[in-house]
Amino acid sequence: MLQVISLLVENKPGALMRITGVLSARGYNIESLTVARTLDPTLSRMTIVVDVDARLRTAVIKQMNKLLNVLQVSDLTDSPAVSRELVLLRIRTSQEARTAILKEAEIFGARVVDSSLEGFAIEATGDTEKMDEFINVMRSYGDIDVTRSGLVAVSLDPKKLRLSGPVPAGMAAEKLQLTDGVLNG
């Protein structure tokens, strides 16, 4: 089944590779992945849609949580969240169909971002099913090229962000003996 995972990650080289590695090592195919900086430029927010065996969903979350560059992971598959996709669609069409296309775009809440003699470029946002439908409808009016952003999601039930504090550097050997010296999350 499709699992929607939202991650807050450190904006560091290799972080993306570590996260996708959890999935690729198990042979899972990523349906979509989006990533961009947050308000804090040292952090990124990532949304991954991936086809995972239902019984391994928790394991995948736990494995991602173990990665040092990952500050927080949430499984949004069944929890309250809003998710949207952006579609940029270019359509080549005949003069006769132009009005009908504009009508359809309006029904989907889509916006024309470029217009030429050949046709339009249209942007639309919505959940995945709605975007599938939009693309289907547009296809019936002419040749189309489509770029989809993949899903971006925001949880409506935000978890408290638990971060670890600083620890003294040096003499790891002694810290290992002294278990209490290990930082406590």
Add this chain to the structure above:
Amino acid sequence: MATLMSGAKILLECLVREGVDCIFGYPGGVTLPLYDAMYENPIRHVLVRHEQNACFAAEGYARSTGRVGVCCATSGPGATNLVTGLVDALMDSIPVVAITGQVSTGLIGSDAFQEADTFGITRSCTKHNYLVKNIGDLPQVIHEAFHIASSGRPGPVLVDIPKDIFQGQAHYVPVSSIHLPGYKVFTEGHTGQIRRAAQMIWQAERPFVYAGGGIVASGASAELREFVELIDAPAVNTLMGLGALPADHPNFISMPGMHGSYAANMGMSGSDLLIALGVRFDDRVTGRLAAFAPHAKVIHVDIDPSEIGKNRAADLPIVGDCKRVIARLNKVLTETAPAEAGRNSEARRNWWRQIRQWKEEHPLTPAFSTTEIKPQHLMVEIDRISNGRAIVSADVGQHQMWAAQFIRFNEPRLWLNSGGLGSMGFGLPAAIGAAFANPDKIVFAVVGDGGFQMSIPELATMANYGLNVKVVVMNNGYLGMVRQWQSLFYNNRLCAVELEAFPDAAKLAGAYGFTGRTIESPADLVPALQEAIREPGPYLLNVRVSPNENVYPMVPAGAAINEMVLGPPKPVAVPK
């Protein structure tokens, strides 16, 4: 006042601050500046003969002490040769820091000489890894690497350092603290869960303690012992946990699993409460998972949340460090004992009676012969001579299982073996690492004739440093474990398992300048082992054992652990 130093010197300075006294490594082109700085540094560099063995030696150092083992290799082939050792350390949760050289930053990605994408290659082989692109980051990265390797669930961390970073100059400012906001380590365990665990333990009629490598990693042997005595339950140590509870302890049963004892496997299968401490329900322990401990509720204590419920659902999970959690659990048990301890005394007595009966019905019995040395006999004599106190570093295969069955370990960190990855060629270099860390202890490398031949180059290292490593080759002329499976499950169609042309041990060791000897008569076994111990420095003892012996008991692949094959079904006819 910050001093201007080269990256190589800064690295060594950080290693000194981490208490590193020994690096196992092999130099190369891009690490030249590092080795130049080592020329005048107090840290001892041990030149091994292959980078894979540098990592295994670092593991041997770490496994035998609990301190971080450090290995070092050059870029390209040096780094790729480390990979098996890194995965080995990852699978067994061993704290190792690997330093690799990389081509200069300007050349990265240009297919330069001896360039490999070490950062990418080792991403899934390590707990964490770094590529240092800025000399200013170096101190921070090194201290982070040691912290990550040694805390939480330990593991290997690799730091890839380009040549120009070693050569560059920077003002060295000692790092006082490190901050890894995303590194979550939970040590204490949930108080409510610990109280509930105590209740479950008092309520159980057939409790059984299943303790593993996590006890060793967290140094929780004393706490485990107190716990087992408080609740007076039978206990097993997994392959990774041997020595966690002393082998001579009256509550200790043996190792469980594929080649575990009858009593250990029947005990797990019959128990109504499995107390799993620092274990991961490995397939070699559980057999067919669906049939594993079918009547048991499970209390699972582990520092790694991703282990909880991974293979077996836990009725009561406790995420925390074994040492802390068991200590806190012991406190609750002591407080509640006066009211609770006698609750199921009748059932508990019956449970012990049953366990003892299983032990008596099918004890682990070594085979003896007057005409040939049985492999089990060899292990029994090694056990006698080491008396639960010597370090034994095993390789992988039949000898490893016999050693685990018949050599007693009364302390943790004496038994070194590649448990999770099962890397042949581990035993000898790991013994070398252990010998450097424990100059006053006897170190046996108990290896098969297969794994030994993967490690032969390291005989030079042993000779070079005059190491007190006693190599005992259990030589049956076969890749014995593979032969065992071919003979039991592939109609005895033996393919690619005969090891012909084994070198003459006396000549081989003699070529390196130390004593080697081959024995095949049972009468020579004890005198030869005594000679090996007596003689200072390295020793190679090649023991010709009966070639067709199989390891029993055995749980066939796919069977439940109480469906054991206790001995050979019929005399196994193998042409030889």
